[in-house]
Amino acid sequence: MIRVAIQKKLGAFTLDVSFVSGAGVTALYGVSGAGKTSIVNAIAGLMRPDAGHIELDGITVFDSTSRIFLPPERRGVGYVFQEDRLFPHLSVRRNLSYGQRRSEGHPQPSFDDVIDLLGLAPLLERLPHRLSGGEKQRVAIGRAVLSRPRLLLMDEPLANLDTARRAEILPFLERLCRDLSLPIVYVSHAIEEITRLADTLIVLDRGKVVAAGPVPAITARLDLSPLIDRGDAGxxxxxxxxxxxxxxxxxxxxxxxxxxxxxxxxxxxxxxxxxxxxxxxxxxxxxxxxxxxxxxxxxxxxxxxxxxxxxxxxxxxxxxxxxxxxxxxxxxxxxxxxxxxxxxxxxxxxxxxxxxxxxx
Amino acid sequence: MLSPLEVEIVLLSLRVGFWAVLVGLPLAIAAAWLLARTSFPGKAVVDGLLHLPLVVPPVIVGYTLLVLLGRQGVIGAFLDNVFGISFAFNWKGAAVASGVMAFPLMVRAIRLSIEAIDRRIETAARTLGASPLRVFATITLPLALPGILSGTVLAFARSLGEFGATITFVSNIPGETRTLPLAVFSLMQVPGTEAAILRLVLISIAIALAALVVSEYLSRRVAARIRGTPP
Structure with missing residues (x-):
């Protein structure tokens, strides 16, 4: 269970959001500039809100009144960024195992499970520069999952990939979302990805939550038409x-x-x-x-x-x-x-x- | 091939250069990291002070060292009384003079390579549970290795050539502080030593070239390992 209630002033833009999200995949949806990345950065501990409270599984990781701010490495939050951010000097295997040391006491999922799930077996001994864009992002996803986080954040993990690469990764993401009992917060401005992956949808507009609920209910709301570019999604x-x-x-x-x-x-x-x-x-x-x-x-x-x-x-x-x-x-x-x-x-x-x- | 005296001069020069770089390196890495990755009040002043040996006359650096670290110096007297360490007129003092003169070069090279590292990669490591110290040891340091190598070689070469600060601080004592440049200088005071000087000049060039070749080879290998391009 994630509870987020934060405010942050960023230049002329004010982020002021509050939401609760549970198991499954929660999508943060909105056009660029709606504040999606700022929210996940705040959850990960990469950005410090001006005020508010963030709680993960009952553990307060940020609270402005009691001056709590856990550094990112102590939050147990995995993060898949828009760019792969692999460590260029380490092999795929060592990239994948980099975060494993914090995972004592959480044996699941095992290294082999994740390798299978993401189809990484043939890539293990390669260096990141020898991977295609799609392969890199799969490794980045595996690396975050293998750090066995309490919560996985994904910030438009497909945004920097072309259509073909996207189609290559989506099935892996679907399996991941379905097979791992890991709550995921998935940031996207592509409604097709959200209708395929997400259970709960939070619609953001200019730093505010305008709608939140199960994906079917939100996608059928006519009043959100100006915000949701349904495109082919329906x-x-x-x-x-x-x-x-x-x-x-x-x-x-x-x-x-x-x-x-x-x-x-x-x-x-x-x-x-x-x-x-x-x-x-x-x-x-x-x-x-x-x-x-x-x-x-x-x-x-x-x-x-x-x-x-x-x-x-x-x-x-x-x-x-x-x-x-x-x-x-x-x-x-x-x-x-x-x-x-x-x-x-x-x-x-x-x-x-x-x-x-x-x-x- | 080399006369015993020449061997002594070369070994002394190498020893001075080696220790100057070895002791200076960790300090240079720390300084480079601070300048590249942190901000603190007075950073510009620290930055300026670190670069001072590059711009002030070496004789001034040597004189300052003499005042501070000489037997009567503020720090020198303390070190001598408490730890029994003395830098006055011995090869350790020569190493200090060389190290101080070479320090800014080392810091510059390392700082540039740290600044070239994508900070987002370090951030990613933090989200994987790595403390700032572990990020430094496993990500920053390995990725900065090419700069560390080239900075080290540059500093080593600079140490071998150090003259002004050394002769001012620890004088020109055969077998103790008379490194290659000082030996050439001494020979020049004596008529009819052109052949001996030429030999020392050639030795100097040979050492410098060897250092460059080794450093080039190493940094190519390291860069290839990091970027993955074939050497």
């Missing part, structure tokens, strides 16, 4: 596998609002899944349509109309859980859509984001 749903249809290669997933049929996914019945529905893949019908190829037609109620952006507006539909649909302004007025209206949401495609932690 809304996140959590469900469990109900049945597999081997004939048509489909899987039925149950969620709070009903059932969705998705292209076959691996995993036993009962396994938890995270699904993503893009707003532009959702259409709205005012009557139950017949003779339609779309498999997923969910009854729902319109709960909120977003503010217009040229031709399109996002509409929030509650189908048991809120999802967003991107409609033209014209459709909205011609169909007379307004909050409270019973509709059918036609979901053209559903992306399976990941098998969720609770599946294990």
């Amino acid at each position: 809304t996140v749903l959590v469900g469990t596998i109900e049945s597999h249809d081997t004939r048509y290669h489909l899987t039925t997933v149950a969620f709070d609002g009903g059932r969705l049929v998705v292209p076959a996914v691996g995993g036993p019945v009962g396994a938890a899944l995270r699904l993503r529905i893009q707003a532009r893949d959702v259409a709205i019908a005012t009557s139950v349509p017949t003779g339609i190829s779309t498999l997923n037609c969910l009854p729902g109620v319109i709960t909120e109309l977003g503010t217009g952006r040229q031709a399109h507006r996002d509409v929030q539909v509650n189908v048991g859980v809120p999802i967003l649909a991107r409609l033209t302004q014209r459709s909205i007025s011609e169909l007379g859509l307004e909050p409270g209206r019973q509709v059918t949401a036609l979901i053209k495609s559903v992306a399976v984001e990941r098998t969720d932690r609770s599946a294990d």
